[in-house]
Amino acid sequence: MDKKKLMNLIKKNEGRKLDFKLKLDLETETGKKELAKDVCAIANSKGGRGYIVVGVEDKTHSVIGIEEGKFPSEEMLQQIVSSRCEPPIPISLDIFNLYGKQLAVITIYNGDQRPYQVREHGAFYIRRGSTTDTMRKQELVSALQESLNLNVETCPILKSSVECLNMDIVHRYFKSKGIETNDENRDFLMESAGITIKDRETYKTVVTLGGLLVFSDINSVYIPHNMVRIVNNIRENIPKVYIVQGNLMTIIDESERIIKDILPEQFPSYAIVEGIKNAVLYRDYTSFYREIEVVIGYNSIVVSNPGNLIRGSFHNQKNFEYFKRNMWIYEKMITLDGGIRFLQNGRGFTIMKKAFRNKGKVKFINSYDSNSFKVIYPGVRNFTIS
Secondary structure, eight states: OOHHHHHHHHHSOOBTTEEEESOOOOSSHHHHHHHHHHHHHHHHSSSSOEEEEETBOTTTOOBOOBOTTOSOOHHHHHHHHHTTEESOOOEEEEEEEETTEEEEEEEEOOOSSOSOEETTTOOOEEEETTEEEEOOHHHHHHHHHHOOOOOGGGSBOTTOOGGGBOHHHHHHHHHHTTOOOOTTTHHHHHHHTTSEEEOTTTOOEEEBHHHHHHHBTTGGGTOTTOOEEEEEOSOSSSOSEEEEOSSHHHHHHHHHHHHHHHSOTTSOHHHHHHHHHHHHHHSOTTOTTOOEEEEEOSSEEEEEEESOOOTTSEEETTEEOOOOSOHHHHHHHHHHHTTSSSOOSSOHHHHHHHHTTTTOOOEEEEETTTTEEEEEEEOSTTSOOO
16 A cells, blocks of 8 residues: 555545545444444455545545544554454555545455454445445355355465475475475465465465464464463472463474473373363464463463364363364374374373373363363372472
8 A cells, every 4th residue: 555545545435345434433342343344344345455544534535634643553453353353354554644634544455265254243244335234145155155265274464474484394294295395386385285375466475374373483473372371370490471482383392391391290291281282273363362371370270272162062061072173274283293292092181181080170161252261170289399
């Protein structure tokens, strides 16, 4: 987006891909929901990229402007939209000075994940001219037919770059599939596998959400919520809080090392690590404002995971079945792992419960309201801490 493009937009009438607003009310929940609804409607409408221009009167196209320095950051806008829309909708923010007034332009990119819906009530919105309306049955069917592969993991991360990928991991993945990579076929293979994606308009190649999670050591630059936060409440001679980031395999291995450092030797730390593995594989990565958290205490150890078990997969306290939310990530991780970390005898929940037989009960808390899942283990009070 540049100033010339903005001036051309202001000359146009509102439509499916263009909305003028005098201001955004993002101080209230109602205003945040309205923004998510508008972004969702524009993203679902055909016609390439869409724009919300803030600071322009819609009928007269008069440039009124916004209060300088008061507009929310791009990160805040992304958080508002991503926490209320599913799959995540790629957006960006530009601030311009035009005719001595400041304007904000939110760009809604033309992604491959249509149709998008508002999480709160599951509605799908679309623009009809300059108004927002719910999608009709045939519009939904058409959008689904155009986008048969609805993987959240293949959503583009707009400002990412291929340079942030660890090519050793990329090569290892394809080699495990029996494919040798070289300079000639590497870019094609990565795009075919959903690791990267090419913007339809700019032809710029960016990395997908899943590509960053699995294949980038520095993905926290783009997706800072990808972390495991470990809180140590039992040892005074080591750090109180550990932040573990990196590619998903590194996060699992480093978390395991820290957990074993903190817990007494005879404690079944592998059961805690099993909970972390499940959280890393199946967490809701569209929850951009929360991380996986492990709190280690004398009375309990709690692993909190953003993303509840999907309805129908959570039966009762004795019978759990994890819905594989991130099948794209799951396939990549299993392939790279080669049977070292994930292919164990017994299911994850069974492993956790059996580890504490005669020591206490492992509890599983599934919350649809907070979109979270917790595993609560017995604490270390029954074990000796050296």
